[in-house]
Amino acid sequence: MSEIEHLQKELEETKKALQDREMIFNHIVESTFAGFFDWNIPENTEYLSPTFKKMFGYEDHEMESSPEAWQRIIYQEDLPKVFELFGAHVESKGKIPFDSELRYHHKDGSLVWVFCRGKVVEWDEQGNPLRMLGSHIDITNIKKSEETKLYVEKLEQKNKELQQFAYVASHDLQEPLRTIISFTELMLEQYSGNMEGNADTYLRFISDASNRMSSLVKGLLDYTRIGKNFEVSEVDTELVLQNVLSDLNTLITEKHVTFEIDSLPKIQGLDTEIRSLFMNMITNAIKYKKKGEHPLIKIGATEEMNHWKFRVEDNGIGIEKAHLKRIFLIFQRLHNKDEYAGTGIGLAHCQKIVELHGGKIWVESTPGLGSTFYFTIPK
Amino acid sequence: MKTKLNSVLLIDDDEPTNFIAKMIVTKADLNENTQAIQSGVKALKYLQDENLSNYDIPDLIFLDINMPTMNGWEFLEEYKKLDIHKKKKIVLYMLTTSMNDDDQIRSEKIEHVDGFLIKPLTLKTYTEIVNKHFV
Numbered sequence: 395m396s397e398i399e400h401l402q403k404e405l406e407e408t409k410k411a412l413q414d415r416e417m418i419f420n421h422i423v424e425s426t427f428a429g430f431f432d433w434n435i436p437e438n439t440e441y442l443s444p445t446f447k448k449m450f451g452y453e454d455h456e457m458e459s460s461p462e463a464w465q466r467i468i469y470q471e472d473l474p475k476v477f478e479l480f481g482a483h484v485e486s487k488g489k490i491p492f493d494s495e496l497r498y499h500h501k502d503g504s505l506v507w508v509f510c511r512g513k514v515v516e517w518d519e520q521g522n523p524l525r526m527l528g529s530h531i532d533i534t535n536i537k538k539s540e541e542t543k544l545y546v547e548k549l550e551q552k553n554k555e556l557q558q559f560a561y562v563a564s565h566d567l568q569e570p571l572r573t574i575i576s577f578t579e580l581m582l583e584q585y586s587g588n589m590e591g592n593a594d595t596y597l598r599f600i601s602d603a604s605n606r607m608s609s610l611v612k613g614l615l616d617y618t619r620i621g622k623n624f625e626v627s628e629v630d631t632e633l634v635l636q637n638v639l640s641d642l643n644t645l646i647t648e649k650h651v652t653f654e655i656d657s658l659p660k661i662q663g664l665d666t667e668i669r670s671l672f673m674n675m676i677t678n679a680i681k682y683k684k685k686g687e688h689p690l691i692k693i694g695a696t697e698e699m700n701h702w703k704f705r706v707e708d709n710g711i712g713i714e715k716a717h718l719k720r721i722f723l724i725f726q727r728l729h730n731k732d733e734y735a736g737t738g739i740g741l742a743h744c745q746k747i748v749e750l751h752g753g754k755i756w757v758e759s760t761p762g763l764g765s766t767f768y769f770t771i772p773k
Numbered sequence: 774m775k776t777k778l779n780s781v782l783l784i785d786d787d788e789p790t791n792f793i794a795k796m797i798v799t800k801a802d803l804n805e806n807t808q809a810i811q812s813g814v815k816a817l818k819y820l821q822d823e824n825l826s827n828y829d830i831p832d833l834i835f836l837d838i839n840m841p842t843m844n845g846w847e848f849l850e851e852y853k854k855l856d857i858h859k860k861k862k863i864v865l866y867m868l869t870t871s872m873n874d875d876d877q878i879r880s881e882k883i884e885h886v887d888g889f890l891i892k893p894l895t896l897k898t899y900t901e902i903v904n905k906h907f908v
Contacts, residue, residue, distance in 0.1 A: 599789040717842075727841035730786045730811055738841075 429530035451501030469497035507537040560618035613739035632658040656694035679708035701770040712761035777907040782831035783809040786840040813843035834865045
C-alpha cells in the first residue's frame with residue numbers, strides 16, 4: 395500500500411473512531427438527563443443540548459442555542475449571580491468552581507431549580523477564557539422536599555405550642571374549678587337541709603355543672619394529647635384489651651357485663667392510644683345499655699388485605715341512622731346529661747386515634763337492638 | 774291586672790338554665806303560665822298535640838341552639854311546618870351561650886325567629902321583649 399493509501403485508511407479509521415466516540419458521548423450526556431452547554435466565549439455563541447432545553451419545556455427547535463436564549467428564561471434575580479460566579483471562576487483561573495443552584499422559568503410558567511456546573515476548558519496565551527463546558531441537573535424535586543421539610547418542622551413546632559397551651563390552660567382552668575367544687579361540697583356537707591328556700595337546689599346545680607366542666611377540661615386535654623408520643627411499636631391488642639377489662643373490673647361486675655372475645659392480632663401502633671381507644675369503646679358499650687338488661691359485648695378482628703378490621707358489638711340502645719356520622723364530632727351528644735352522663739368527646743377521641751394510625755372508624759346500628767363499631771388499623 | 778301574655782315556653786336541655794329562666798319569667802309576672810321542655814323532639818310533640826287548646830299554645834318561645842340529638846336549627850326546620858302557626862302568631866327568640874356572628878346572621882334569615890339573645894336571660898331583656906311584642 396502506498397503512503398497516501400495508508401494515510402487514507404488511518405483517516406477513515408480515525409473518523410469512525412471519532413464518530414463512535416461522539417455517539418457514546420451524546421448517549422451518555424442525554425441518558426443522564428443532564429443538560430449540556432458549550433460556550434464559545436470570544437464569539438459569544440453557545441451550544442445548548444436538547445436535554446438542556448427540554449428541562450425547561452422546550453423542544454430543540456423551540457429554543458435557539460445561544461447565551462441570550464437561556465438568559466431570557468433564567469429567574470432574573472439569579473442572573474447577576476451567574477456573572478459574578480463566572481468572574482470569580484475566571485480570575486481564579488478555575489480554582490473557584492463555577493457551581494451554583496439557579497432558577498429558570500419553565501415554558502409552562504412553573505419554576506425549575508437546576509444545579510449548574512461549568513468549567514473553562516480552553517484558555518488563550520494571555521490567560522483569557524476561550525471555551526466553557528458545563529451541565530445542568532434538575533434539582534426541583536430536591537428543593538421541593540426541602541421546602542416540605544421546613545413546613546413539617548413548622549407544623550411540629552405549632553403542634554408543640556398547642557400541646558403546651560392545652561396543658562397550661564387545663565391546669566389553670568382546673569384550679570378555680572377545684573375551688574368551686576370543693577367549697578360546694580363543703581356547703582352541702584355542712585348546711586344541706588338547713589338552708590332556706592332553693593339553696594339546696596342551687597348548690598346541686600353548681601356542683602353538677604362544675605364537675606361536668608372538670609370532665610370536659612380533662613377530656614379536652616386528653617384529646618390534644620393524642621399522638622404526642624410517636625413511638626410506634628408492636629402492640630398486642632389482646633393483651634391491651636385484657637388490661638382495659640381489668641381496669642374496668644368494678645364497673646363490669648356492677649353492671650353484670652359479659653364478653654365474647656375472639657383472638658386479636660398484634661399490630662403496629664401506639665400502645666397508649668390503642669388502650670385509650672378500647673377503653674372508650676367499651677365504656678360506651680356499657681354506658682348505653684338497655685334498661686334492665688345486662689350488657690353483652692362481642693369483640694373481634696378480621697384480617698383483610700392491607701389492614702385489620704376490628705369490631706366492638708353491643709346489645710345496647712342503638713343509634714338512629716341519621717346520627718351515625720354525627721356522633722364522631724367533638725361535643726356532639728345524642729342524649730341529655732340527665733339521661734346519660736358524658737362529655738361528647740369519647741368518640742371524637744377514638745376517631746382521632748384511629749386516623750392517626752391511618753385507619754377508619756364507623757358504626758352500624760339498629761335502634762333498640764344494639765350497635766357495632768368497626769375500626770381498621772393498617773398492617 | 775290583666776297579664777300581657779298567657780303562655781311562655783322554654784326549650785333548653787340544661788335544667789339549671791330553665792330553672793333560672795323560669796324564675797325570671799315568674800318574677801316579671803307578665804304571664805299566666807310557664808313551661809319548660811328539655812328537648813327539641815319533646816317540644817315538637819307538645820306543639821303538635823291536637824288537644825292543645827288555642828289558649829295553651831305558647832305566645833312566646835325561648836329556644837336554645839345547642840342541644841343534643843336535635844339542636845335549635847333542626848328544631849326550627851320542623852317547627853315551621855306546624856299547623857299551629859295558622860292559629861296563632863308565636864314570638865320566638867333564639868338563645869346562645871357565646872357570641873357567634875354566624876349564628877346571629879343565620880337566625881335573621883329564618884322566618885319564625887323574632888330575635889337572638891345571649892344567655893343568660895335577664896329580667897330586663899325579658900321585660901323589654903314582652904313590652905315590644907305584646908300590648
